[in-house]
Amino acid sequence: MKNRDWGLGIGGWGIAVGTSCHNKSNPLAQITTLKQAIGEMVRDGDTIALEGFTHLIPFAAGHEIIRQRRRNLTLARMTPDLIYDQLIGAGCVSKLIFSWGGNPGVGSLHRLRDAVEQGWPAPLALEEHAHAGMAAAYAAGASHLPFGVLRGYLGSDLPRYNTNIKFIECPFTGERLAAVPALRPDVTVIHAQKADRRGNVLLWGVVGVQKEAVLAAKRTIVTVEEVVDRLDAPPNSVVLPWWVVGAVAEVKGGAFPSYAQGYYARNNAFYKAWDAISRERDTFLAWIERHVLTTADFDGFKRSLEEVASYVR
Amino acid sequence: MSDNGYTADEMMTIASARMIRNGAVLFVGIGLPSAAANLARLTHAPDTVLIYESGTIGAKPPVLPLSIGDGELSETADAVVSIPEIFAYYLQGGRVDLGFLGAAQIDRFANINTTVIGDYRKPSTRLPGAGGAPEIAASSKEVLITLRQNKRAFVKKLDFVTSGGHMEGGDSRERMRLPGKGPTAVITDLGILTPDPVTKELTLTSLHPGVAVEKAVESTGWPLQIAAHVATTDPPTANELAILRDLYARTARAHAGNGN
Incomplete structure (x- = not known):
């Protein structure tokens, strides 16, 4: 990781950092690791929004929540897709606030359906919107x-x-x-293209509802494709200023298998493959064990997937 | 493939595309509506503005997107706006001429269900849900719906009304203050149904070539109203078929690999 560590102990900012823009005493956004950010800022029972409208979906952050075995979460998202299916199947979730839950262009989210229809691995309460x-x-x-x-x-x-x-x-x-x-998540998690070293965040392309979700949240975690010296953002692009952002972590490819415009395309083959992986409980459990729970981080996940799936290479 | 050299699905998509007026501002759902909208754009309606609910306005995708927010949409759009903006300013703002939706189930008044089969709290099948459909169905100036016609889909009573069509018929939609005029046609693999001007009940007004009226009746879960004169849909032209097949072939190639 070429991230610059700000040199502050995690405990030094664990509470103040990430409190939203309503807290005027916010310190600098912290450039840290995803593992630390999730560890410090996501708590059992929290309401979490991992937003992203088909683009820039924070898969790496979702995996880290599964790895750290958070429980009893209320997940909010307009378009829960594969990462929410994984979180639900892994037993992290007790309630879902959503407006469309499917595998776009492919079909059902089988883990979501199993939770709603059969209560496996646990019953899932729904708050359903448009x-x-x-x-x-x-x-x-x-x-x-x-x-x-x-x-x-x-x-x-x-x-x-x-x-x-x-x-x-x-x-x-x-x-x-x-x-x-009003929807006010305890934590909003998004993935963006870039942040600068101060923690200003830039995203472009399909920007969904991420700006609103960040500004609505009490705490914020942003993963980015790269941390750069200068953002060079056009004046009207979507920039989240450093003082509304909690933690920033560089995770290259962290939106895979969704896409990051300007970096990589959507891996439609993975979306199609997920249908078979997730259809049965045992194949899902084997997959989540091998590729998420027993890997150290998102790089490890990608490497383990490359061993079995040609479309990842 | 029928004896005529095209499939029922191709006929459905082509018949749907023909309904799109050149220059219309179209809010388009994924799947069959997206295929039809792009076929229209590539044939008779090059100036049609395609809006996908990801906030992509004026998208001109070279292949059919798998999701409503694929890179092909944002890269070719005239503008990309946020989700609150697309729904509040463009759709609710009354700027959409035509909403184009698919559905799992439809009833005789063109209300649609994309939420559950069975009881909401204990469904036999949990479907993806509403997405943008309730407001697309309510606020677009008019609405087209396309889905395959069979008794599982064309039901007497919906298990769940996700998006309102003509509600209970007659002037009930107007009384409920839904802003747009609602569904004006339902295009299926068998024919075209349009709402009766007074009762608003879906009426079979056109059959695709080679489809018997009995087939449409048998494939409908309520006693289907038949127009006094049922037209025969013009068969696909060679040009329409070639462009549609080329679009699907390009799409299949693009989606087979890793998308790069």
Whole structure:
């Protein structure tokens, strides 16, 4: 790792770092290792958002949460995909807040389905939204408002099953609008292309809801493709300033098998292969044991996968 | 492959593509809608604006994306905006002409289910869920739906209404204040159904070549309304078939490797 260590003991920033922008006494964002960041900032029972809308999905960070065997997590994400399937199957999760849960273009998330349909490895509570509602909930969280408002859920059965979707009357026009409570994760985890050595973070391409999810969170972990001397960010690009970011860790390829625009393409073959790996409990357990639980880090995961899967090479 | 030299799925995709007016702003779902939208863009509707819910506006992907946020979309888009922006400013803002959706189940009023089969709290099959569909179905000026027609999909009563079509028929959609005018056509592998102007019940108005009306009736889980005059869909042209097959072949090649 060519990361520069800021030389502060982890205990020195474990509490203050990563508290959100609402805490004005925030110290510098810390460039650290993913293992340390997860170890210090993700706690059993937390609400965690590992956001990423098909692009820049923080797979490496999700694996580290599995390795460190966090339990009883509430996971939030608009589009839970393979990394949430892995976290659910590995027994880390008790509740999912989401709006679309599938393997895009391939089919079901079998571990998610097994948890919902059969309660394996544990029952999974669902708080289910539509994308527009979750986006409004994150934006409300980032805005420090109690709820988000949208012209949404009209004609849908979702409000009948999710008591966190309510309807309010516009005080000006009388129009009936949907309201969802602000989503404020304990920890938001994202992957981005770059950070500079101070911890300013730059991402581009499909940027999803990451900015809102970071600004809504109490603590933040960002993995990046590379830490650079100068970001050279165009003025209107998505930059998260260092003082709203908690920990930054360089993990090259950390969004694999999703993609990082400008670095590598989506590995569609892995998404297709996941269907067979995850379909049965025993093949899933063998996979997670061999490639995640018994590997030291994401590089180790990639090496172990290269031994068995030609498409990774 | 039928005797005519094309498959029912190809006919469905081509019939769907023809419904897209050149220049329309289209909010497109993944799968069959995406294939049809790109076929339209590559044939009669080059100025169609494809919006995917990943925030890619004006995407011109060289191959069909596997997910709604593949690199092919952002690299070829006129603009890439955030998720809150695409849903709040563009869709809710009333800037989308046509929403184009797939579904697991549909009912006679073109309400759709993509959430569960069975009871919500103890489902026999947990489906992916809503995604952007409820608001696409509500706020687009009009909506097209495409799915294969059979009794598992065309059901008398949905297990879950994920996205509203014409609700309980008649003026019920209007009374519930859904902003857009709702589904205007359902394109299947057998034919085309359109809502009755008054009752809003889906009515078979066109059959694809070689499909008997009985087949459409047998493949529907409610007593299917048949138009007084049922048209026959024009068969695929050689050009449409060649462009669609080329698109699928390029896509298969691109997705076979590691995507690089």
